[in-house]
Amino acid sequence: MYVDVKLAKPAPGTDSLDALAEEGRRAESEGYDALWSAESSGDPFLPLVPMAQSTGHLKLGTAVAVAFARNPMSLAYTAHHLQLLSGGRLLLGLGTQIKPHIERRFGMPWSNPARRMREFVDALHAIWTCWQTGGPLDFHGEFYTHTLMTPFFAPEPSRWGPPKVYLAAVGDRMTEVAGAVCDGLLPHPFTTERFLRERTVPTLQKGRQNAGRDLRDFSISLSGLVVTGATEEDMARAAAAVRDQIAFYGSTPTYQPVLALHGWEELGRELTRLSKGEDDDRWRRMGELIDDEVLDTFAVVAEPDRLGAAVQARFGDLVERFSFYAPYDHDPAIWLPAVAELNARS
Numbered sequence: 644m645y646v647d648v649k650l651a652k653p654a655p656g657t658d659s660l661d662a663l664a665e666e667g668r669r670a671e672s673e674g675y676d677a678l679w680s681a682e683s684s685g686d687p688f689l690p691l692v693p694m695a696q697s698t699g700h701l702k703l704g705t706a707v708a709v710a711f712a713r714n715p716m717s718l719a720y721t722a723h724h725l726q727l728l729s730g731g732r733l734l735l736g737l738g739t740q741i742k743p744h745i746e747r748r749f750g751m752p753w754s755n756p757a758r759r760m761r762e763f764v765d766a767l768h769a770i771w772t773c774w775q776t777g778g779p780l781d782f783h784g785e786f787y788t789h790t791l792m793t794p795f796f797a798p799e800p801s802r803w804g805p806p807k808v809y810l811a812a813v814g815d816r817m818t819e820v821a822g823a824v825c826d827g828l829l830p831h832p833f834t835t836e837r838f839l840r841e842r843t844v845p846t847l848q849k850g851r852q853n854a855g856r857d858l859r860d861f862s863i864s865l866s867g868l869v870v871t872g873a874t875e876e877d878m879a880r881a882a883a884a885v886r887d888q889i890a891f892y893g894s895t896p897t898y899q900p901v902l903a904l905h906g907w908e909e910l911g912r913e914l915t916r917l918s919k920g921e922d923d924d925r926w927r928r929m930g931e932l933i934d935d936e937v938l939d940t941f942a943v944v945a946e947p948d949r950l951g952a953a954v955q956a957r958f959g960d961l962v963e964r965f966s967f968y969a970p971y972d973h974d975p976a977i978w979l980p981a982v983a984e985l986n987a988r989s
Contacts, residue, residue: 644959644989645676646982647864647966649706650690651975652683660693667694670701674982677702677734677964682709688721695729704734706829706866707811711739711759712749715766715787722806723771723798731803736829736864737764738811757816759786764808764824771805774798809864813897815846822850827862832968833892834865835940836957838901844961864964868942871950871969871977878946883930884971885942890929894918905940947977951984959988 648670670678678694678701680687687705694703703725710718726733739745739760745753762784769782773792777800780792809827812818821828830843844858851857870885872878892898894914902911910932917925917932938944945953954965965985967978 644955644962644985645964646674646978646985647677647679647702647704647964648675648978649866649966650678650680658690663690664693664697667698667701667703671698673979674986675701677704679704679706679734679736679966681706682712688725691725691733692728695725695732700732702732702734703729704736704809704864706736706809706864707738708736709740709745709749710737710763711745711751711753711756715763716770716789719767719770719774720798722767723774723801726801726803726806727799731801731806733806734809734827734864735806736809736811738829739817754786757814757820760810760817761820761824762786764810764820767808768805768824775800775805807862809862815842818843818846819850819853822847822858822861823854826860827864827963829864829866831892831898832866832868833889833898833941834901835905836961837940838904839863839865839958839961842900842904862963863961864966865958865962866966866968867954867958868968868970869950869954870938870942870944871947872973873947873977877973878944881969881971881973882938882944885969886933886938887926887930888970889933889937889941890914890926891918893933894929907937910937947980950978951981951988954981955985955988 650666667678680690682705687708691703722733722735739756742753745751766782766784766787766789770780770789773780774797780789782789807826809829810821810825811829812821813831818828828847830839847861848858851861868885868888870878870881872881893902893911896915899911902908913932914929917929943950943953943957958965
């Protein structure tokens, strides 16, 4: 299992090129295999450029870049160029976002997200193949058409090939798309070992089989909820924060199939009901509904020196990549024993 890390949101005044380069060097020196940059309040690709120059083997990923905010050609150029700059270390993580953001924030069209995403990734591969081989570009789809590529606008081929494409997916249809046309899956953190085994992996297998492929070369990269701390007080504080996070996710109907698989449909309904209330205390009461059984099912709960073994025991045969999802204040050094443990087991 590879251990990855998410790029932290920089404090004001610390988001310089030098600071980003140092962030990459630090992640590499601490034993992380990849660093992932998100698209939230900024571009997901630009922070990876100084890291590509300051590191030698650290893989650089987007988790995620919003595909539908772009078109396949513009994204193909960006990803191809970063693949060249990084020496073949780009992991291109894509996601759809949701309809209001695509239409009202990005001013782009939204329709049939699973079909559109499958075609988007197919178009990316068609464009990259054109650049790699020098052959014609002749992609015709329902949503995207790309039929013009003259030598002046074709970049040099990548001697590392195109980047690996990961897809963020929640529902079965998008998970099946990931299996059919992508190299990896970014599951939502609101998942469990059982859900991955009984729903996610079989759906991926269906997509792969329909595409004439199998899962041997497919990667699952999970940002998993964890509860840890150096003291009992730290553990309790972390557990409370993760209970709140589970309750927040669990109140969203889209995510509730995970609860249903465990027989916790009523919990989901109650969380949704409370989330629609107006009293300021509702979020605390929602977190209190997450008992120890639910917490232990959704999160890996272990002291720092036991965390690596606990992650390996739960997900070692399921996921290729794991990053620590901790929605509470913590010293990043707290992960280092687990990183060393998991690296030793790899």
